[in-house]
Amino acid sequence: MALASGRRPWTFYALSAFFALFVLFLYGPMISLLILSFQGPSGALDFPLRHPSFIWFRAIVHPTGNGDIIGAFSRSLPLALIVMMLTMLISVTAGFAFRRRFHGSALLFYLTIASLIAPGLVLSIGILVMFRFLGLPATWYGSALGAHLSWTLPFGLLIMFSVLGRLDPSYEEAAHDLGAGRWRTVRDVVLPIVLPGIIAVALFGFTLSYDEFPRTWLTAGTKNTLPLEIWTMLTNVTSPVLYALGTVTTGFSFFLIAVALGSIVLIRRRRSARR
């Protein structure tokens, strides 16, 4: 055991090495993709890197038979933003409901879990059939949006459970006893505690939608989202433009993660400074 003090046991070193290997396993391939996206015009998909250049990044913007990446992005971004907003609103309000007893709470809980574990393709078949029956076309802003919500809401709710589990009801009672109204209690007591969790819900909502493949495949209709476009490129394109695209989207994801984590840290710091 690693106790509070004393010499480190040998297991510490063994597990440290194991952890380092795991991190290498996680990031190694991504780093090699990053390096090879600067491949020269020779266009080799493997190492070594020859005559480093930016030509494959330029190829993303000027599509020459590489598919419609800009168009796909212009659908994936608003879709992810809408899913993010809805996931935030719906899972935060529902999360608060679960702090009290209500009829059907167990059923709703298991329904949410079932929605989480149902295979994405199975669900997309159902959604596609439903839209056919209704005589509606499958679109990224209709059927795909709903398919994404069935996947992001369970995640949002699970995060809200863990956040609200830390919100002791006695804080609100104390605020009430001190004469705070309901709105003031929410603003000054509840919100500062749950805000980092809400940002986490937003990050999950955005990225899960932005990267989702199985639930979009059948439901997006005729216009591709970004993951669908990359999937098509996998079979058609055999140049490092795939790596360049991977570098750009990964960079975009890292930027979002940094913004989300940065704002969580900022909120925490401001809260502790006020005390």
Place this chain on the structure above:
Amino acid sequence: MSGKSSWIPYLQVTPLVLVLLLFFVVPIALVVIVSFFRYQMLTGLTPAFTFASYLDFLSNPTTWWLYFSTLKFTLIVLVLTFVIGFWIAYFLVFHVRSLIIAMGLFLVCTVPFWTSDIIRMIAWRPVLGREGLINDALVSSGVVSHPLSWLLYSNFSVILAYVYLDTLFMIVPIFNSMARIDRALLEVAVDAGASRWAAIRDIVLPLSKTGIALGALFVVTLVMGDFFVINVMSGGLAGSAMTGMANDLQVLNYPRAAANAVILLVIVLLIASGIFRLVDVRRELVR
């Protein structure tokens, strides 16, 4: 809470209920209904109540082979992700003394989760390919004379990709469970003469069972419901239970695809309810 406000929770869950009804309950019900429809080439679907699609599906030997292969992959990936996830979480919670460093390392493990799965799979190409990094290193160091061909587009690369993509789903819940374990418990056990291994087996393992159950639930459903990792990483050579469904959809045989979907859904839900019977996940989550 006062009785007057008791209708509020119902109002709060209404949006969630509506979305789940519209985009989960109704679609799944439709899949079940369509699986009993009649399918004929050229004419397409006719509403009916027939088990023809189920019989057609179950009498096909490929079905059994694909399901067997999917279960095999699921089991292997489950074991690997559990072993890796458990020790990574254990290291972070019990061996890293500074909380800030532990949280930082935890984030290092979780960041890839928020990036694209497809891109992360593509990233293995220059590593595992015939002229990839590993083969280059093996050949130039003289370990092998010819590049290994089973590194990419094989069962090996499929399992590797599953472990690569899904281990995070094990680490996060197990980490959460372990972080709640009172360290004093372990100190007492060690002081009382328990070996390090006994403390892990009798204290850490039982107390992190909720996390293990949740992680297993994630990994089982991700691997069983997958068709695109296996497609990309096996180069189209291997298939999953879902591959048959995707093929049926392309020839518009919706009833057989739906029958396959229903069977897979039943298997996944049976496994999930088995896990929930072993561990009361709900009581741990909603408190």
